[in-house]
Amino acid sequence: MxxxxxxxxxxxxxxxxxxxxxxxxxxxxxxxxxDPSDIDCRELGVPKDPLLFIQLNELLGWPQALEWRETGRxxxxxxxxxxxxxxxxxxxxxxxxxxxxxxxxxxLAEGLVLLDCPAQSLLELVEQVTRVESLSxxxxxxxxxxxxxxxxxxxxxxxxxxxxxxxHSRKASHSEEALLKEQHQNPxxxxxxxxxxxxxxxxxxxGFLAQPLGAFVQLQDPVVLGPLTEVPLPxxxxxxxxxxxxxxxxxxxxxxxxxxxxxxxxxQWSVRRASNLHDLLAALDAFLEEATVLxxxxxxxxxxxxxxxxxxxxxxxxxxxxxEAKGLSAPHPAPAEDRHRHGPRVSSPELQRTGRLFGGFVxxxxxxxxxxxxxxxxxxxxxxxxxxxxxxxxxxxxxITFGGLLGDATDGAQGVLESFLGTxxxxxxxxxxxxxxxxxxxxxxxxxxxxxxxxxFSRDHRLDYLxxxxxxGIWVATFCLVLVATEASVLVRYFTRFTEEGFCALISLIFxxxxxxxxxxxxxxxxxxxxxxxxxxxxxxxxxxxGNESQWTRTRPKxxxxxxxxxxxxxxxxxxxxxxxLGCGLDAFLGLATPKLMVPREFKPTxxxxxxxxxxxxxxxxxxxxxxALPALLLSILIFMDxxxxxxxxxxxEYRLRKGAGFHLDLFCVAVLMLLTSxxxxxxxxxxxxxxxAHMDSLRRESRACAPGQPPSFLGIREQxxxxxxxxxxxxxxxxxxxxxxxxxxxVLYGIFLYMGVAALSSIQFMNRVQLLLMPPKYQPDLLLLRxxxxxxxHLFTAIQLVCLGLLWIIxxxxxxxxFPLMLLGLVGVRKALEWVFSPQELLWLDEQMPEKERSxxxxxxxxxxxxxGSDREDSEPMYQPKAPEINISVN
Numbered sequence: 001m002x003x004x005x006x007x008x009x010x011x012x013x014x015x016x017x018x019x020x021x022x023x024x025x026x027x028x029x030x031x032x033x034x035d036p037s038d039i040d041c042r043e044l045g046v047p048k049d050p051l052l053f054i055q056l057n058e059l060l061g062w063p064q065a066l067e068w069r070e071t072g073r074x075x076x077x078x079x080x081x082x083x084x085x086x087x088x089x090x091x092x093x094x095x096x097x098x099x100x101x102x103x104x105x106x107x108l109a110e111g112l113v114l115l116d117c118p119a120q121s122l123l124e125l126v127e128q129v130t131r132v133e134s135l136s137x138x139x140x141x142x143x144x145x146x147x148x149x150x151x152x153x154x155x156x157x158x159x160x161x162x163x164x165x166x167x168h169s170r171k172a173s174h175s176e177e178a179l180l181k182e183q184h185q186n187p188x189x190x191x192x193x194x195x196x197x198x199x200x201x202x203x204x205x206x207g208f209l210a211q212p213l214g215a216f217v218q219l220q221d222p223v224v225l226g227p228l229t230e231v232p233l234p235x236x237x238x239x240x241x242x243x244x245x246x247x248x249x250x251x252x253x254x255x256x257x258x259x260x261x262x263x264x265x266x267x268q269w270s271v272r273r274a275s276n277l278h279d280l281l282a283a284l285d286a287f288l289e290e291a292t293v294l295x296x297x298x299x300x301x302x303x304x305x306x307x308x309x310x311x312x313x314x315x316x317x318x319x320x321x322x323x324e325a326k327g328l329s330a331p332h333p334a335p336a337e338d339r340h341r342h343g344p345r346v347s348s349p350e351l352q353r354t355g356r357l358f359g360g361f362v363x364x365x366x367x368x369x370x371x372x373x374x375x376x377x378x379x380x381x382x383x384x385x386x387x388x389x390x391x392x393x394x395x396x397x398x399x400i401t402f403g404g405l406l407g408d409a410t411d412g413a414q415g416v417l418e419s420f421l422g423t424x425x426x427x428x429x430x431x432x433x434x435x436x437x438x439x440x441x442x443x444x445x446x447x448x449x450x451x452x453x454x455x456x457f458s459r460d461h462r463l464d465y466l467x468x469x470x471x472x473g474i475w476v477a478t479f480c481l482v483l484v485a486t487e488a489s490v491l492v493r494y495f496t497r498f499t500e501e502g503f504c505a506l507i508s509l510i511f512x513x514x515x516x517x518x519x520x521x522x523x524x525x526x527x528x529x530x531x532x533x534x535x536x537x538x539x540x541x542x543x544x545x546x547g548n549e550s551q552w553t554r555t556r557p558k559x560x561x562x563x564x565x566x567x568x569x570x571x572x573x574x575x576x577x578x579x580x581x582l583g584c585g586l587d588a589f590l591g592l593a594t595p596k597l598m599v600p601r602e603f604k605p606t607x608x609x610x611x612x613x614x615x616x617x618x619x620x621x622x623x624x625x626x627x628x629a630l631p632a633l634l635l636s637i638l639i640f641m642d643x644x645x646x647x648x649x650x651x652x653x654e655y656r657l658r659k660g661a662g663f664h665l666d667l668f669c670v671a672v673l674m675l676l677t678s679x680x681x682x683x684x685x686x687x688x689x690x691x692x693x694a695h696m697d698s699l700r701r702e703s704r705a706c707a708p709g710q711p712p713s714f715l716g717i718r719e720q721x722x723x724x725x726x727x728x729x730x731x732x733x734x735x736x737x738x739x740x741x742x743x744x745x746x747x748v749l750y751g752i753f754l755y756m757g758v759a760a761l762s763s764i765q766f767m768n769r770v771q772l773l774l775m776p777p778k779y780q781p782d783l784l785l786l787r788x789x790x791x792x793x794x795h796l797f798t799a800i801q802l803v804c805l806g807l808l809w810i811i812x813x814x815x816x817x818x819x820f821p822l823m824l825l826g827l828v829g830v831r832k833a834l835e836w837v838f839s840p841q842e843l844l845w846l847d848e849q850m851p852e853k854e855r856s857x858x859x860x861x862x863x864x865x866x867x868x869x870g871s872d873r874e875d876s877e878p879m880y881q882p883k884a885p886e887i888n889i890s891v892n
Contacts, residue, residue, distance in 0.1 A: 049265075051195075052262060052263065054073065054074040054075075054237075055229045056203070056255050057071070057200065057202050059146075059203070066146060067149070068149060068152060069151065069152045070151060074259050074262075074263040077092055078094035079091055079092075088154070088708075091708040093304075093307060096256065101284075101287075103250065104261075104284075108216055108277075108284070111212075111214030112129065112215040113280060114215070114217045115275065115279075125217065126147045129147070130147070132213070134213070135213075146206075150227050151227065151228060186231050197233060198229045198233040199236060199239070200225065200228055200238050201239045202255075203251045203252060204242055206244065206245075207245060209243055211244070212243035213240065213242045216240075217238040217239070218236065222234030237262055241258065261287060309711060350363075351663065360487040360663070360664035368435050368660070371659045375437060375719070375722075376720065376721060377720075378720040381718060384720070388730070391440065391695050392726075392731065396731060397749035397753060398423075398688070399443075402419055406418075406443070406448060406683055407606065409455060410451065410465065411459075413465055413607050414606060414607075418681065419443065420731060420732065422682030423683075424732030425677075426682070427685070428732075429676075431725040432721065435669075436662055437720070437721040438650060438695055439650060439666065439695075440688050440727075441673075441688065444642060444689075445812070446638055447642070450635055451683070454472065454631060457631075466607075466610070466618070466681050467614060467615055468620055470679065471616070471625045472631055474632075474675060475636075476632045477675040480668075480671035481671050483640060489644060489663035496847050497847045498827065498830075498831040498834070498847045499645065499828055499831060502805055503645045505764060505767075507690055508690060508757045508761035508764075509761065509805075510757075511753050511756060515750045522594070525595070526595065584743065595746045595747075596745060612680055614680070634819075634821045635821065638821035638824065639684075641821065641825060642687065642824075646692060650692055650696060657717060670687075673685060690756045690760045691756065696717050697759075699720075700716075701716050703715060769801075770802070772795070784845075785846070788841070789846060793838065793842055794846065800830070
């Protein structure tokens, strides 16, 4: 039988009472922002209970030498003591036998229950517990002496040498202060948050007892019961289960059952507020009602169920009790989309129309102004340094790649230097003024296609390209300002997952296609020489017997654990940078003839004879300034779609951004920068989807210390302006760092492109459905999506997305690319037309409901079909991929 709540234990219950500044660098886990149970507790005025550490001490050695030995412990999951191996087992979901729970209930019903015990020490507690009529004074004395005996703990100080706290050897060699110091040095203590409490379960068999003895005690005030627990925590609960010898391990299993009960949040919540025995038994019965029974003969009882990767929240189990405590009626069932947290998006304040000119823009400025000082102070963290190096190399690679492509497309009218200068100026200005400074501005494939078409038109009609381009930029800036004034950014509510996935898949494929194409070009231009080739060779030689020696220094166990933990953290934060340095070092060590990074050495325009300011007319007729409005209209649609789709993806709720978005402010900044770059003859810039997602991924915050078996909790993104600002400043300074940057091989930078493209593409939910097309039904994952939508309908929806993606790719690669902006806008129309093909319930699971449909579909019509049954509760896999902690460049 699987106890309820263990597989869906609220991960954030181990993260309370930790200041926000210690979320990811303190000794204990940090709280999850906006945790549902915390919200419920705050709304109902009920204090949140502290985390409970439960320890099982078992009496062994009867009838010879009796001693208490710790045999199990629970923080979130169960850990068993493996005596033969001298270690604790891996954390696992505990399984119980129904008879043990029934026997425990009977023993508690007939035993001693103290729910408000005033004991202030272990001695007082033992006296209270043994004060029962069935015990004679002699037996009471023997039992008190036995309960006061020091237990034997297993403290894992190193990977190989455990530290045992035996009751005999400790008396001769250790003082009480030494034992207390040893308890404080327990590595498990570092994983428990401040305010945590303990619960102790004592079980065993005694021959001098004629009948079972059971006691359950809740202390009025938590008290540290000396060495009773391996971690010096104040104890809140004490459970004693003793009886005469029996066959099997009945009392051991009853002790495990009591410990599992105390580790369940709902049972613990009820017991903390219980006033009598009836309340205690009612909490146990409620536990049994939610327990899942595994049929005998269908599984191996010795199998340990590993903790789930995605732990669902328990706030729905607790909400009814919270409301009962406040005397509130139970709320109506939430609609299906609220249960999954993946349904129709509720319009955020940034997307509410004010009805005034520039009303949304003014609200964005006011909203972001209050966060502006913290946008710089929040960047004071080593992780930001790693993010700067990673995104800097990606941005430099992008600037060089698109600068070279732009130079080819414009016959040298613009080149790598303009790309560097434009990236630095536009990017730095955007990071200082934008509403979402985590966005990285860059040249993009769609904009490059439009630049190529615009130059071809100018060349075919013998027009002066840069002046014509200037007027196009002026009109684009004007159109974008009109969109800001009319609050057109609220239309991004119609950009559902269907539109976002199509656009993200296209951009990711462009990254992958360009990276693979560049690397293939490198293999042709710089072929690998076969052995014996006169061109160059590569000789790898192992060092001699004495040429490679490792020196090992023995450190203290605790210091070694801390050092290893710190090294793992550094390797995790700097993994991308270390991979780049490794590639550069390997290239230098082997002496390979690979193309290196080429950076302009002189600060002057690429086109000879022109200055940094573009003349508004040049050799073009005056009416061309008016005619430029037509291509500018198409480019404005492209800029709006490219910018706002990226903004919607970056500001999704699963990233847990605290400072809000700025859709109107971001579009205003892009419009101003379009005008500036057009006047200077620099490339046009817009939000780069893949690099921006990589930027956010490099700044994700996770809890450092986690309870055994608990996955790291995703805490959000480190929101600040400094990393992007430093990245773009370094990009501008890179013009003067040519002597250093020339040693970076271009294949290493292409690898960055390939990595970002593959990572972004693989995390799109659309790709999971593409895999279903090639996967036999019996091997398909058990997704809730497949439980409620027929597989043929899922395949039809995926096929439509593939056709749309193929059309976008074909149009982008042909002379018809001039209508590419309209095709992006057409994705919204295609999504609207799908409402004639799919039912509202199917679209709710496959995509998202469009705004007007959120009100037209009654909640009662959805609840019967999507209400959770016993087979698809929250412990099932979510409808889409888990949002945290696995958000690696997630774009869904």
